[in-house]
Amino acid sequence: MPSDTRKLGLLRRRCLLILDKCAECILRRLLKRYDPRYSMQEIGIAMSKKWIAVALILGAGIGVSSPAFAVSDQDRWRERCPDQAPCFFNDLNYRGEMSWKQPGIGLVNISHKNNDQLSSWANRSYQDAAGYEHADGLGECLPMPKRQRNSWVQGWWNDRVSSWKTNGGC
Structure with missing residues (x-):
């Protein structure tokens, strides 16, 4: 019976093969759709096919559920938000400006x-904790x-949030 590490290695290789085939197929279809005279070599793609496929899939808005994507978001919020604190971020996926407060603080207006x-x-x-639509x-x-x-x-x-508190919910 193969070990867990070996199983993960086999699964990874299979996924990369499938991803390579998907990338090539997607690229060929896109190239034929826009200008059939150009081949993949002629447009000089420097990226590997697997990263192009990932970019196309994500760019098309197709949901991809993968631990590789989830881990980066989990790491981002854990790295940026102190332990035992509620945190606000100005952009999705815990990016942009960040503000945090210790728990137990009453209502405060956001800067x-x-x-x-x-x-x-x-x-x-x-x-x-809770955030409010308006100040106060x-x-x-x-x-x-x-x-x-x-x-x-x-x-x-x-x-929409203009004020918040960390000493209880709504």
Whole structure:
């Protein structure tokens, strides 16, 4: 029976072979669609086929579920957000400007620079936190439950938070 490391190696090789074939197929179709006179060699692609396929798949908006993609986001929020603290990020996937506070702090208005900029958040504390639509805790409330995170605050709430607290939820 093969070891786990050997199984992962075999799986990785199979995935790369499939990805290479997909990349070549996608590139040939794209080239024929736009200008059949050019071949892959003529356009001088410097990247390997597997990275082109990944870029095309992600660029097309097709969801790809892979631990390789998830790990980078997990590392990003863990690296940027201190342990035991709720954090706000101005861009999705825990990017952009970041602001954090220790748990247990009451309502605070967000700075003018970061007002209405929240696009992702992570709450590493053991206490619920909340964001509010307007300054001084007015308007709708966005719950940020303890030990949870959201890599993309979608819909109405994106870029809407003006005040927040770390001493309880909504």
